[in-house]
Every structure is written in C-alpha cells, then in structure tokens.
Amino acid sequence: MKLQLSYPKKPLINKAIKITGSKSETNRSLLLQALFPNVNIENLSNSDDGAVMQKGLKTVSGEVDIHHAGTAMRFLTAYFASQEGKKVVLTGSKRMQERPIKVLVEALRELGAEIDYVKERGYPPIKITGKKLDKSKVSLPANISSQYISALLLIAPSLENGLEVELVGKITSVPYIKMTLALLEQIGVNTQFEGNTIKIDTKNQVEKTTLVVESDWSSASYFYSIVALCEVGTEIKLSSYKENSLQGDSVLEEIYRDFGVETSFSANEITIVKTAHPQLPTITYDLSNAPDIAQTMAVTCLGLGMGCHLTGLHTLPIKETDRLAALKTELTKLGAKVATDAESITIKPTKAITSGVAIDTYHDHRMAMAFAPLALRTTLVINDAMVVSKSYPDYWKDLGILGFVEEEL
Numbered sequence: 502m503k504l505q506l507s508y509p510k511k512p513l514i515n516k517a518i519k520i521t522g523s524k525s526e527t528n529r530s531l532l533l534q535a536l537f538p539n540v541n542i543e544n545l546s547n548s549d550d551g552a553v554m555q556k557g558l559k560t561v562s563g564e565v566d567i568h569h570a571g572t573a574m575r576f577l578t579a580y581f582a583s584q585e586g587k588k589v590v591l592t593g594s595k596r597m598q599e600r601p602i603k604v605l606v607e608a609l610r611e612l613g614a615e616i617d618y619v620k621e622r623g624y625p626p627i628k629i630t631g632k633k634l635d636k637s638k639v640s641l642p643a644n645i646s647s648q649y650i651s652a653l654l655l656i657a658p659s660l661e662n663g664l665e666v667e668l669v670g671k672i673t674s675v676p677y678i679k680m681t682l683a684l685l686e687q688i689g690v691n692t693q694f695e696g697n698t699i700k701i702d703t704k705n706q707v708e709k710t711t712l713v714v715e716s717d718w719s720s721a722s723y724f725y726s727i728v729a730l731c732e733v734g735t736e737i738k739l740s741s742y743k744e745n746s747l748q749g750d751s752v753l754e755e756i757y758r759d760f761g762v763e764t765s766f767s768a769n770e771i772t773i774v775k776t777a778h779p780q781l782p783t784i785t786y787d788l789s790n791a792p793d794i795a796q797t798m799a800v801t802c803l804g805l806g807m808g809c810h811l812t813g814l815h816t817l818p819i820k821e822t823d824r825l826a827a828l829k830t831e832l833t834k835l836g837a838k839v840a841t842d843a844e845s846i847t848i849k850p851t852k853a854i855t856s857g858v859a860i861d862t863y864h865d866h867r868m869a870m871a872f873a874p875l876a877l878r879t880t881l882v883i884n885d886a887m888v889v890s891k892s893y894p895d896y897w898k899d900l901g902i903l904g905f906v907e908e909e910l
Contacts, residue, residue, distance in 0.1 A: 503859070503910040504886035504897065506876035510904055512731040517738040518899050520721065522546040522714030523748055524892050525677065528554045528572045529655060529684050530712045532580055536659045537707040540688055544714040544741065548892045560589060567593045569821055569864060569891060571600060572648055574625060578605055579652035582614035583659060584631035590619060592626035596864060600819050602627060604641055605649040612636045612660075637662035640669055643697060646816050647674035650699075651681040657701035658690040668697040673789045673813070676749025683747050687712060716741045718750035719867075720893045721771070722797040725753050726874040727903065728775050729760035730804045737903070741769040749791045756794075759784050760801060779805055782850055789813030796871035799828055799848060803837050804878050808850040815844035821891075822863035831872065834858045835881075854879050866891040876905055 527546035534540045535558040545551060550570040557565045557577045565581075567573040574593055581589050592598070603623035606616050612634040619626040637660065641649065650666065657664035672678070682692045682699070688710045691702040716739070724737050742751075744766040754764040754771075761777040784802070788795050788811055795811050802809040817824035825841045832839045835858050838849040854875065859882040862868040866889050873896075875881055889896040897907055 502886050504883045505880065505908040505910055506873055506883060506900075507880040507906045508877045508904060509906060512735070512877045514727070514731055514735045514737060514903050516903050517740075518724065518902065519740050520716040520893075520899075521548075521895075523717040524548050524550050524719070525572070525680065525717075525748060526684070526712075526714045527551045528576055529651065529681055530714060531555060531558060532576050532655045533684065533688060533712070535580065536656065537688060539707060539709045541709075541711040542714060543711060544716070546714065546717065546892075547894055549890045549894070550892060560587075562588045564590045564592060567591065567597065569594050569597060571597065571820070574600070574602065575605055575646070575648040575652045576655065578602060578616070578627065578629065579609060579656045581629040581631055582609045582616060583634050583656045585633050587631035588629070590626050590628050592619075594864070596821060598625050600624070604645050605652060608639045608641045608649070608653060609634075611639045612664075634660055635662065638665045638667070640667040643668035643670040643672040644815070645673075646819070647677035650678055654678070654681045654685065654699065654701060658685060658703060658707070660703060663703040664701045666699040666701075668699070672697065673816070674749065674792070676747075676790050680747040680749070684712065715743050715746060715748065717892070718742070718746060718748040718753060719793045720870075720896075722750060722753055722794045723870045723874060723896070725757045725760075725762055725773055726797050726801045726804075726871070727877065728762050728773050729757060729779075729801050730874055730877045731775055733761070733775050733777060735775040736772060738770055738772050740771075742766070742771045743769070750794050752791050753794060756786060756798070760805065779807060781807070783808035783810065785810045785812075787813040792816050793867065795846065796824060796828055796867050799832065799846060800871045800875060802848055803832060803835060803851060803854065804875050806850055806852050808848055810845065810847045812845040814846065818843070821865040822868070824865065824867070827861075827863045827865065827868055831860050831868070834860075835875070856880055858882070859884055862886075862888050864888060866893065870896055873900060873905075882910065
C-alpha cells in the first residue's frame with residue numbers, strides 16, 4: 502500500500518498516545534517463558550515480530566519461517582539448539598537468508614549444538630537438531646550484534662552447568678546485553694558482567710514471576726521527531742514508560758534536548774515537549790549503543806535544516822536492509838547532501854526539502870516510520886506503508902490521532 506502523508510494544520514500538537522510493549526523486551530521475555538513456564542508476561546508487543554516469536558516457540562518439528570524477524574532468528578537458533586528432541590529447519594525471507602548467522606552457530610557448536618546449513622554456509626536456512634548442551638564456556642567477537650550474545654545468555658540458565666561468555670574486543674550495544682541480564686535477574690537468575698566476561702548461574706527452578714514489558718522506546722523515537730519538527734509548545738504524552746528503562750534507545754530523552762525537546766516522567770507516562778528551537782547547526786553522536794534510532798535522527802536533522810555526523814552504525818548494513826545505503830538514497834531524493842562509510846552517516850545542513858517524493862522502504866519498518874514525520878514539512882508518499890506492522894502495527898492510526906492526513910494511493 503502506498504500512503505500519501507501531509508499535515509495541513511499549523512504543527513502545534515497536544516495529544517496522548519499509548520504504545521504497546523517493547524519488541525526487544527517481548528522477545529526476550531517470551532523465550533524465558535518458554536524455558537520457564539511459571540514466568541508470566543504483561544504488556545506484550547502486538548508486532549509481527551512478537552507473533553512470529555510466539556509461533557516459533559510452539560513448534561516441535563518441521564519448518565519455522567520467521568520472515569523478516571532478525572531477533573527471532575537469533576533467539577530461536579539458540580532455543581532450538583538447546584531443546585532435546587526438537588528438530589527444525591529455521592528459515593526466513595530472501596533478505597533474512599542474506600543476513601549472517603555464522604558467529605552464533607559457531608558459538609552454539611562450541612557448546613555442543615548440532616546445526617547444519619541448508620544452503621549457503623554462514624547463512625539461514627539452518628537445520629537444528631536439539632541436544633543437551635553440557636559445555637559451559639564460549640567466546641565470540643564483542644563487536645557483533647548484541648542479539649547473538651543475548652541469544653546465548655537467555656538459554657544459559659536452562660543449561661546444566663550455566664554459561665561463561667568471553668567477549669573478544671570492544672563491546673557494542675551494551676544496553677541490550679544489560680537488558681537481557683536484567684530480565685534474567687528479575688526471574689531469579691544470578692548474573693555477572695565484569696570486563697569482557699559474562700557469567701550466568703544455572704537455575705533450573707525459577708520462582709513464579711511476572712515480567713511487565715515496558716513500551717518500546719524505538720517506537721517513541723518517531724514521536725520525539727514529530728515534536729522536534731513542530732512549533733514550540735507542542736506536547737505529546739506517551740505510555741507506558743519507566744525512568745529507569747532497560748532499553749538502550751531511552752537515550753532519546755537526552756539526545757533530543759539538542760533538538761529543543763524536553764522529557765518529563767510521571768507514573769508510567771512520559772511527556773515530551775518542544776521548548777525551544779535547536780541552537781546547533783550540526784550534531785555529532787556515537788550511536789553504538791542505540792543504532793536503531795539513527796534513521797529517526799537523520800530525518801529529524803533534515804527536517805530542521807541541521808547537519809549531523811552519526812557514528813557507531815556498523816550493524817546497520819545487515820539489518821532488514823542496508824540501512825546506511827537506504828538512508829543515503831532516500832535523503833538524497835529529498836535534497837540532502839549525504840555521505841556514508843561502513844559505520845557512519847554525515848548530512849550537511851539543508852534548508853530546502855524536495856516536495857512530493859516517494860520514499861522507498863526496502864521491507865524495513867524503520868524506513869517508513871522514520872521518514873513519516875517529514876510530512877510536517879512537506880507532502881510525501883510512503884511506499885509499502887504496511888511494513889510498519891513488523892514492530893508497530895498501529896503507527897498510521899496513531900499518526901492520524903495527531904492530525905496527519907493519510908491518503909491511500
């Protein structure tokens with residue numbers, strides 16, 4: 502579906518939006534619940550990724566197709582490898598079959614797993630024969646996607662001897678590792694993270710626990726962008742959020758001050774307010790710990806006529822699409838001057854935005870959602886708009902609440 506977006510009113514908003522649970526926390530919690538059935542979960546994400554994860558965890562044998570869900574691919578690889586008696590072929594979309602899985606497969610094999618490649622070595626689909634994993638030490642590169650590391654940590658308490666993970670090199674996406682460890686602690690598992698070593702105690706009897714999933718900060722990023730692009734005085738309330746969040750993308754609260762946006766916390770709600778016009782012509786940030794907000798920030802800068810230099814983005818080329826390449830292409834369509842390398846993007850300040858541009862989304866939910874706020878500045882079209890269902894099915898409905906005008910083409 503193609504969706505034309507515009508915003509005919511003066512961009513001054515005062516509304517409240519409720520966002521469902523974090524996809525990241527949901528998928529971690531679901532895996533823990535599968536391993537320890539006395540774990541209950543509240544405020545699950547209503548995303549496609551969450552649904553795929555739930556369906557996959559119920560499978561005993563046969564093919565498990567996770568479509569575009571990268572988190573599910575990593576987490577289910579570890580889960581099925583550790584489940585005696587389960588035999589599955591884990592596969593996904595054409596793009597998923599281009600995304601590497603070798604580092605995780607080799608780590609699981611080091612623990613005793615039986616995993617074979619069905620097609621190309623190092624990539625899905627993979628055939629997994631579940632076994633009892635009796636080894637308790639493994640090492641892997643520290644600069645890889647944190648999902649590989651979290652996949653191992655999540656199954657660790659179900660292993661007979663627990664697990665010790667040595668991370669070799671500089672660690673990236675530390676907040677996502679800490680999120681996983683915090684959830685393990687919440688269900689009663691002892692963890693240690695010192696230097697480059699993580700230790701997880703074995704814990705076969707987890708106490709009855711309820712995990713309450715916080716709403717998704719990645720989804721909140723689009724509303725931060727909207728507030729930044731609106732008039733001073735714009736205010737949007739979002740629920741349900743915690744001041745001491747487990748999610749790395751909660752750094753938004755700090756970063757968006759550079760765009761004149763302030764955040765206040767009250768009970769389980771945040772209020773984000775445009776208090777001033779941004780003062781810096783160009784911003785520089787290392788997003789190693791929050792790469793998923795790079796697209797949102799880049800588009801916000803374009804909308805405000807600001808420049809930016811965003812680094813720490815080495816994981817973006819292996820996401821749902823090559824996000825650095827996709828960003829460069831679509832921002833250039835809009836009149837921006839953009840440069841990228843293997844781990845960064847640089848945008849020069851741009852005053853004029855080309856109107857009527859059709860944004861390609863590359864099967865990537867974040868491309869659709871990150872570019873949509875630009876409708877506050879100019880009319881644009883989002884191609885394949887329903888790709889947002891991967892993480893935020895209610896996105897277009899919620900933008901309608903804020904006054905965006907949406908027309909199917």
